[in-house]
Amino acid sequence: MRLWPLSALPEIAPGDDLAGMLAERGRSEGMAPGDVLIVAHKVVSKAEGRVVTLEQVDAGPAARELAEQTGKDPALCELILSESRRIVRRRNGTVICETHHGFVCANAGIDSSNALPGTVILLPVDPDASARRLQASVGAALGGRIGVVITDTHGRAFRRGLVNIAIGVAGFVPVIDHRGGKDRHGRVLIGTDQAIADELAAASGLYMGKDSGTPAVVASGVTTIPAPGAASELVRDPAHDLFRT
Amino acid sequence: MRLWPLSALPEIAPGDDLAGMLAERGRSEGMAPGDVLIVAHKVVSKAEGRVVTLEQVDAGPAARELAEQTGKDPALCELILSESRRIVRRRNGTVICETHHGFVCANAGIDSSNALPGTVILLPVDPDASARRLQASVGAALGGRIGVVITDTHGRAFRRGLVNIAIGVAGFVPVIDHRGGKDRHGRVLIGTDQAIADELAAASGLYMGKDSGTPAVVASGVTTIPAPGAASELVRDPAHDLFRT
Numbered sequence: 330m331r332l333w334p335l336s337a338l339p340e341i342a343p344g345d346d347l348a349g350m351l352a353e354r355g356r357s358e359g360m361a362p363g364d365v366l367i368v369a370h371k372v373v374s375k376a377e378g379r380v381v382t383l384e385q386v387d388a389g390p391a392a393r394e395l396a397e398q399t400g401k402d403p404a405l406c407e408l409i410l411s412e413s414r415r416i417v418r419r420r421n422g423t424v425i426c427e428t429h430h431g432f433v434c435a436n437a438g439i440d441s442s443n444a445l446p447g448t449v450i451l452l453p454v455d456p457d458a459s460a461r462r463l464q465a466s467v468g469a470a471l472g473g474r475i476g477v478v479i480t481d482t483h484g485r486a487f488r489r490g491l492v493n494i495a496i497g498v499a500g501f502v503p504v505i506d507h508r509g510g511k512d513r514h515g516r517v518l519i520g521t522d523q524a525i526a527d528e529l530a531a532a533s534g535l536y537m538g539k540d541s542g543t544p545a546v547v548a549s550g551v552t553t554i555p556a557p558g559a560a561s562e563l564v565r566d567p568a569h570d571l572f573r574t
Numbered sequence: 575m576r577l578w579p580l581s582a583l584p585e586i587a588p589g590d591d592l593a594g595m596l597a598e599r600g601r602s603e604g605m606a607p608g609d610v611l612i613v614a615h616k617v618v619s620k621a622e623g624r625v626v627t628l629e630q631v632d633a634g635p636a637a638r639e640l641a642e643q644t645g646k647d648p649a650l651c652e653l654i655l656s657e658s659r660r661i662v663r664r665r666n667g668t669v670i671c672e673t674h675h676g677f678v679c680a681n682a683g684i685d686s687s688n689a690l691p692g693t694v695i696l697l698p699v700d701p702d703a704s705a706r707r708l709q710a711s712v713g714a715a716l717g718g719r720i721g722v723v724i725t726d727t728h729g730r731a732f733r734r735g736l737v738n739i740a741i742g743v744a745g746f747v748p749v750i751d752h753r754g755g756k757d758r759h760g761r762v763l764i765g766t767d768q769a770i771a772d773e774l775a776a777a778s779g780l781y782m783g784k785d786s787g788t789p790a791v792v793a794s795g796v797t798t799i800p801a802p803g804a805a806s807e808l809v810r811d812p813a814h815d816l817f818r819t
Binding site for chain 2 (some may be wrong): 332423432433482486522523524525528532534536565571573
């Protein structure tokens with residue numbers, strides 16, 4: 330299996346044809362059907378206009394209260410609240426949110442690194458739809474099925490350090506159910522769902538350093554199962570989640 | 575970056591020279607200094623004798639109570655309790671433990687898949703020490719520094735599906751601190767610790783299907799920072815953990 334970066338993209342602005350840029354790079358740089366294209370959400374968000382100038386945000390009372398509790402910018406707090414279903418945990422300056430997509434992450438996934446000064450980048454409104462658009466465009470350029478993963482960089486409960494996870498998926502099964510399969514001793518496997526889309530996302534992090542300017546990485550030689558796919562399949566049902574509440 | 579499997583190992587028994595087998599494979603199959611060797615803990619545990627026959631375990635009162643609550647084998651419950659500092663969450667048949675290492679995972683990391691019938695596999699007593707031994711042996715065979723990651727397959731809070739994480743590390747910095755670095759707009763980065771050892775572990779999962787018989791994967795072309803390293807650095811300080819308690 331090989332992981333390799335597509336060449337750097339220019340600074341992406343709202344309305345830019347990101348799918349076209351990635352299709353052109355994929356075709357000319359050697360992507361092939363069966364490959365998985367892994368894209369940092371920041372360029373997707375920028376192309377989709379999910380960039381907000383903090384000065385233009387009016388902070389309401391709840392946001393001002395959160396700002397007071399956390400020491401964060403009130404405008405940022407307004408965005409955190411509007412991007413969240415609810416706050417899962419808050420302590421000092423840390424705010425862990427459940428986003429409208431169901432992702433549990435700090436600050437509702439709002440990011441200021443790699444944003445222009447005074448602006449922040451929100452998550453795509455529907456990252457699975459974004460992944461499907463990229464898949465259609467790049468797949469057409471290559472003349473075959475590819476997989477797409479859109480990533481964000483998340484902290485984890487219990488563990489130090491950040492890893493990339495899949496927030497958008499298209500073209501393959503993101504969680505492979507090995508149940509009913511057998512191990513090498515013939516014992517039937519139970520409870521062995523493999524989160525392959527998150528494995529691919531995490532692997533891409535080996536290239537996407539925060540400052541690397543490498544927002545698109547290709548995985549070649551990975552076996553995936555063709556399917557429409559969606560990162561929403563990676564969100565644990567709250568009823569079966571022992572830590573969400 | 576290239577990820578590639580070492581050739582399959584024979585069934586490993588207590589006392590087997592796993593380090594020697596991996597060194598021989600690494601040397602003859604093309605590993606080079608700078609590579610990272612990623613090994614599933616199961617073969618490490620087996621070589622270190624961390625295999626228990628359930629019939630030989632006496633379940634005490636607490637284990638029998640846990641067995642009644644969960645429907646699990648009382649002997650398995652005895653092992654879960656003895657391998658844990660404490661139970662973090664319990665619901666129906668799910669027992670999330672904090673192991674003596676500080677890892678938070680189901681059943682204290684005790685695994686019955688790929689174990690001989692009637693037996694279970696415990697985590698290594700000191701996976702960082704195990705990683706250092708593998709590093710010394712394989713590094714000597716290759717004539718240079720390598721990195722080693724020992725993995726386990728864990729569920730996650732909030733997300734469906736399992737991914738491999740690093741439970742043992744040797745030879746490199748497992749969490750890279752990008753703080754103080756700058757993004758492409760010159761903005762100073764904050765809060766951007768990259769859990770590179772977990773990224774490598776997750777990537778290895780793309781090869782280590784539960785039934786693949788591929789317990790050792792090599793990552794070539796990854797930039798790591800030389801250091802003694804330890805997976806204990808990946809355990810979040812409970813005082814800063816919003817979900818452990």
